Amino acid sequence: MSNNQGILWEVFVQTKPGLPHKHCGSVHAPDKEMAIQNARDVYTRRSEGTSIWVVPAEAITASSPEDMGAFFEPANDKVYRHPTFYHVPEGVKYL
Amino acid sequence: MDLLKLQESFDAKIEKGDCIEPKDWMPDDYRKTLIRQISQHAHSEIVGMLPEGNWITRAPSLRRKMVLLAKVQDEGGHGLYLYSAAETMGISRDEMIEQLHSGKAKYSSIFNYPTLTWADIGAIGWLVDGAAIMNQVMLQRTSYGPYARAMVRICKEESFHQRQGYEIMSVLAAGTHEQKAMAQDALNRWWWPSLMMFGPPDADSPHTAQSVRWKIKRETNDELRNKFVDRTVPQAEFIGLKVPDKDLKWNEAKQGYDWGKINWDEFYNVIKGNGPCNKERLEARRKAHENGAWVREAAAAYAAKQQQKAAA
């Protein structure tokens, strides 16, 4: 107990209003209130942030590397999901 | 997948220059090497706060005081990023701190030298951070993803550290006779230990070859050391300070400096614990940790109580 550094939290910082929150690192803290303060003190020392999320590291579920093929490759041949797949006659606007 | 296939896919990633990520399979030795290197790097940042912290309360102007505070704090932040990177490999911060305090884990031996005068703060920023940055710039491309990302952040933040050190030195060197003497004395004492920071010569460095193969390191100790000398000598000359090496001279053919011999005996002794401040540095870290134990316990107890209340 005397070694207790607290729980590990993952920190997500939004750098400008409107942008998504991006993972930027971790902090240790005993609870969520301290976690958000610690994240502020550690990761926004150079005014890098407008908003912070903290998430207990153990609450994150990640896909595993073995699933990479099954998860992501099927999307590779679905080019029709991208706008550049479609031909539009030259000169047509607002499309 | 069997082990052979896993190994092949790992090798292929390294070959291609892809990053290894925490959930990827990796050879045990790769993991061990990285845990050792990253935690050692983290410990260096944390122990490194002490020699510079030694002058915060005596900084000779308010501006210098703020810069130094911000700088030492950055080192703490960098230690934190690095501990976090190591934690992704399955070791806890508690374990790493325990290894530091028991003497099992090492930290950069440079921090076992004392900061005797204010000029030492300049010399550390200029030379020690300068040497560290050479290493860190290279490590931004290291093969382990979380380590590389921590280094990118660290390099961005470190960019002012070397400058503020050089600024301190150049002001002193242009100052009164006493100030200039102080600057020269600091350079005399920090020059050789700074060169030692790159680690033993390649021929005697047991881990270098494998680390380069795994792309943990992208340049060898000697390559980095020579680059450092080539860059730093003109900086010293520019502010009228003399590098304390009588064998130092420009070699036109190789477009670099030839320079003298490092006292490796001293290096290995400082690593072994015989540096001027090894004992004080570890003692300070242990004391901070022990004196903080009841604080961490209180915070954990409070969190547990709040959770109970919320559940009730």
Next chain:
Amino acid sequence: MEKALFNYLLRLADSSLIIGHRLSEWCGHGPVLEEDIALTNIALDFVGRANALYEYAGKVEGKGRTEDDLAYLRNERDFFNNLLAEQPNGDYAQTILRQYLTDAFEIHFYEALSTSKDETLAGIAAKSLKEIQYHLRHSSSWMLRLGDGTEESNRRLQNALNEIYRFTGSLFETDENDSVLIAAGIVPDLSAIQQQWQKDVDAMLEKAMLKKPENVWMQKGNLQGKHTEHLGYILAEMQSLHRALPGVKW
């Protein structure tokens, strides 16, 4: 009027510098890495504020003294910081308590000061106020965690309270400068602020399960430059190098 403002600015600047100095002593020695970093952020806010206030004080005085002249070349008896600021860090409980008691004062004081008729002072106060809001949040969080954490942490916090509560009166000390400046709308009346402070502090002590010390004889004298013995050592350390090589550039 200039003289009164100059003295008042020194009072504020000295208090900021001295508590900033105390906090900076923690750098590299905090109870946990995250907290080490947090405390240094707070120390930086205080030293930065002191810097701004000294700079302005030098201008108001008009004798060409710089912020460093004012910080490094005055003696113990010419410092006017409140007595709480100079108390030693002690254990972490004492540091947190000293900080909370200070923050709870500053939040009201600097808010009032941010409407000062002196625009420069109002500007410094407005910037400080944002920093103080965070300081108070930080110290309040720890007051609760230490007060309602373990038996040991509660005991330590209570001991600290018994030890340093007697210096809080010095936060509210006034002298003839106050009446001049209050009349001119430049600084707030401290008696109103003391009431707000007391209300907040009483509520916090209750939440943190602490007992307010009773019949405390408040230590005062800082506005006449009468300090505890601690200040002399702080200045001896802080000013030593600056004074050893007088007049040089750093």
